[in-house]
Amino acid sequence: MRLLASFTLLVSLAFSAAAGELAESYAGRIQPLMVKTCGKCHGKEPKDNDLDLTSFGTADAILAKPRVLADILERLIEHDMPPKKAPQPSDAERELLIGWVNTALETSAAAQAGDPGPVMLRRLTHAGYDNAVRDLTGIDMRPTIAGEFAPDSVGGEGFANVGEAMPMNPGLVERYHQAARYVAARAVLLPTGFRFSGSTDRPDWTAEAEKALRGFHSRYAGRNG
CATH class of the missing domain: 1.10.506 (GTPase Activation - p120GAP; domain 1)
Structure with missing residues (x-):
């Protein structure tokens, strides 16, 4: 002291x-x-x-x-x-x-300088979360729209990214869990890792792979194969 x-x-x-x-x-x-x-x-x-x-x-x-x-x-x-x-x-x-x-x-x-007091932690806005998922997976899934998230609150300043206006309540946590399951259901396991699809149906995954192969073949293979 x-x-x-x-x-x-x-x-x-x-x-x-x-x-x-x-x-x-x-x-x-x-x-x-x-x-x-x-x-x-x-x-x-x-x-x-x-x-x-x-x-x-x-x-x-x-x-x-x-x-x-x-x-x-x-x-x-x-x-x-x-x-x-x-x-x-x-x-x-x-x-x-x-x-x-x-x-x-x-x-x-x-x-x-000194202690600025408590600083409210911010979370991503719903649009920011959807954009982050798109950037990470390459697919514009928009899980917050599919999960019917409630609209973001708007602070007194008129912005949706003000910490005090972005509570993380139990209901929203459950929505994030649902969004995670929504994204995980579109993960396609590959021998070398995984990719993401816009669909949860295996036939669609196969069709996407075949389309990618046909595109590769048309670019690099000759008329006689």
């Missing part, structure tokens, strides 16, 4: 020191440079995205907006900001801004 407490204290001190350095450099160099470089488009009367970068008077203020920082970083790296027709920062100034924003994002992420 003491070791854990000591480790936690050391990590906290490290984050505090990093935050202090970020704040000092922001006030001394970064904020004035950002105003000079970006203030024309993103000032008191922003011309783009309604973003006023001059309003972030302290490092804490802009650190509270990680998405803004991430967007700034991307645009600086891609040379999208400032616009090409606007006065450009020197290479050293651009690298200074990129380095500070990158460090700020890493420090912010590390400070907020």
Whole structure:
């Protein structure tokens, strides 16, 4: 317990020191440079995205907006900001801004890292399950349709693949067992392994094999056999 407490204290001190350095450099160099470089488009009367970068008077203020920082970083790296027709920062100034924003994002992420809480395990949607069976067997069997699975639930976001909206109840487990039997019934044993068929009838399996042989023969054999 003491070791854990000591480790936690050391990590906290490290984050505090990093935050202090970020704040000092922001006030001394970064904020004035950002105003000079970006203030024309993103000032008191922003011309783009309604973003006023001059309003972030302290490092804490802009650190509270990680998405803004991430967007700034991307645009600086891609040379999208400032616009090409606007006065450009020197290479050293651009690298200074990129380095500070990158460090700020890493420090912010590390400070907020921790246990995200319980994460709901997701299962395949019915369409995803059918597609997986098709990819594995080469046959579009659609066992969830044949097994009359109940429609997938839809979460509040409007998507069917949200973990909280994908319960695995006993009834659904039984449906999966039925789907497994449905697929297994279409497995055709061969001397070298097995393949899958769209049918469960042995005469159909024989007909499929004969059709494959005739196709092979027509491609590679001559008229006289």
